[in-house]
Amino acid sequence: MDGSDPWARFEEWRRALDSLFDCAPVEETPAAFHGELVGYQLDPVLLGASRASAQRFHRDEARIAAAGVDHLLIQLYQSGRCAFDADGHAAEGRAGDIVCFDLSRPMTSVTSDLETVSLVVPRQMLRLAPRALDGLHGAVLDGGSAMGRLLSDHLRSLLSVAPGMNAADSRLVCEATAGLLSAGLASAAGASAVPEILIAPNVQAVQRFIEMNLTNFDLSAEMVMKRFGLSRSALYRLFEPLGGVAEYIRQRRLSRAALRIGSVGRGRGAVARLAHLSGFASEAAFTRAFRSRYGIAPRAVLQDPQGAGGWHGGRGPAVDDWLHAWMAGLSAAVR
Template identity: 40%
Template sequence: MPAPDASIDLAAFPSAEGGAMHFSGQALGAPEEAFWAWRRIAGIFFDVALPGPEAMAGFAAEMESHNLGGVVIGRIAASAQVFRRSAFTIARTGMDHYLVQLYRRGGYAGLAGDHKVLVRAGDTSILDMAQTVHTEASDFENITLVMPRASLAPLVRRAEALHGVVLGGDTPLGRLLADHLVGLQESAAQLSQAEAQPLIQATAMLVAACASPSIAARAEGQETVHAPSLVLIRRFIEGNLASPALSPELLTKQFGVSRPTLYRLFEPYGGVASYIRRRRLDRCFQEITAPVAERRRIAEIAYGWGFRNEAAFSRSFREAFGMSPREARLARASRPAGVPGGEGVPATTDWIRRL
C-alpha cells in the first residue's frame, strides 16, 4: 500500500474552471491510489479510514461539485468508509461550516457530538464542522451542500443543536428538503452566480425551517416556556463574553430573574456558568487555531476572553477539546504547506475556504 500522497497524480485535482470540479478514483487506476487521493479531498473535513484492510481492494470514489458563490454543492459516490472529526481535526482543518447531506443510496451510523445518529437512504442529515463526528458509512451516494456558518446559524434558535439533525425521507419536511437539494444539484452546472445568489438565501431559509422542529424536539419543551427570555439572555452573553463582569449575578440583575430561574433556563447546557465558560472556550479555540493566532500569546487570548487563571484555563480547555491550547496551536501549524491554495490542492478546498 503506498504512503499517503506519495504517488498521487496531481491531475486528479483539476482547477476550478467554470466553477465545477470532477474527481474519479477510477481514472487513477489502482484502488490504493484512488483511496489516498480521495482521502486528501475528504481531509478538508474528516479523517477518513476504511472499515477494514480488505476494503482497499474494491475502493472506489467519484465526485462532481459546483461552486455557486456562497455555497458548494456536489454529488458524491464512494465505497464504505469511516469518518472522524475530532477536536484535533477541527483545529487542523480550520473549517467552520455545515454539511447538509441527502443520502440517495446507503447511509451511516455513529455519533454527532454526543448524539447517536442513524441515516438511511432518503434521509437528509446536518453536521456542524465545529463539533466532533465519528460515523461509519456503507457504500453510498449523496448530495452534499456545504454552507458557511454565517448563512445558516442566525436563522435557527439553537445553532449548536443543528449538529446531528436527521430529516427522514418519509416525512413531509424531509421530502421537501430532499427535493430541493436534488433540484439545486441538477441545475448547478447551468446556474450563473447571479442567478444562484437568491437561491442560496432561499436554501438557507428552507434548511432552517425544516430543521427547526427537530431542534425544538431536542429541548423536550424546556425552551418553549422561557424561549423569549433565553434568546435575549444568550444574545446578551454572546455580546459580552470578553467582559470580566459577565457572570450569573450580572444576568440576574440585567434581566430581573432569580438565580434558580436562570439555572432552569440553562439547565440543558449544564447551568449558566457552564454555558458562559464553554462559549468563552469556543472563542479561545477559534482564535488559537486561526491563522492570525500566531501573533498573540495563548495566555493573552485566554485573558482577553475573561479567563483570569492560566492553569485553570488550560485544564478547562483540555476537558472541553481533549488537547491543551498549545497542542491545538501546533495542530493548526501542522496543516500542509499548500493549504489553502497552491498547486495540486483540490479546487473544492479553495472554494470552501473562501465561502
C-alpha cells in the first residue's frame, strides 16, 4: 500500500473492505497504518490472506441487506487477537485460533495488529446439520486442540498451493476442505455435541439438497423422492424424527427467514421480498407460518426489531457472485 499520508493509506484499505465491513482505526491517528491482502478464487470457495494494523470492524444490517449473501467467513489468526461480538455472542480469538462468522448476521470486532488466513464458504457446502450451521456465528476453534492444529495446517498449506492450482484441482481440494471444516466446526461446538451435529450420509445428502433448494418453490417431498429414488415410505422413515419432510422444509425456510430478516429493509414490499427469498410462494402463507412459529407477524419485526416483544431472531443459544468480483479486485486495491 503506497502513500505517505496515514489517513490516505487507511482510506484505501477501508474502501477495499467496504463491501463486507465498516473499518475504523483503533488509534485516533493511524500514523503507522499498514494493510496487505491477497485473494484467490477456488470455486466455490474464496481464499484470502491479510496482514493489517489494529482496527475496529463493524458489519450491520445495511451491509447485510446490500449483498444478501449466505456465506460463512472462517478466519485463522496467525498472529494477534480479535475481541468480537457476534450478534450478541461475545468472545475472543487469539493467535492460532480459528473463528467462524456468519455473513448473514451482524458483528463487531476490535483487533490488535493481526495476520489472518480466511475462507469465504457457501453455507450449504459444509456437511453439518442445519441447526448446527445456524449456531456457528462466533464459534471459536481452539488453536491448541487436535482439530485446531490440523485445520490450521490445512489452511496454511491451501494458501501455499493456491497460486498454482488449476480448476480441476480446485474442485477436489474444496471438497476435501469442506469435510475438514465441517469436522473442525463441529468440534468447536464441543466434543460431546459432535456425534449429534455431523449427520449420517443418507440424511446428510437429503438435507444438503433441501438447503440448496429452499428458495425453489417446487421443493417438495415429491421432488426429494425423485431426486434420490426414494419411496414415500422410505422418505417418511428418514424424516419421521424431524416431523416429516414437508414440516422439515417449512421449518428450515422459517429459520432462514428469521436469520435474514435484517437483510430486506423496512420499506414497502419487505415482507413479500422476505417470503420470496425464503421460498414461500405467497406473502400470506409466509406470514401465517411465521406467526405460528414465532408468535409475531414478520411485519412487526421488520418495523421495530428491537421492540418486537418475544422476538429472539429465531436463534438458538448464543454460541454470489459479487463476492468473486470483490475478492478478485482486492489484491490490486490494497497491496
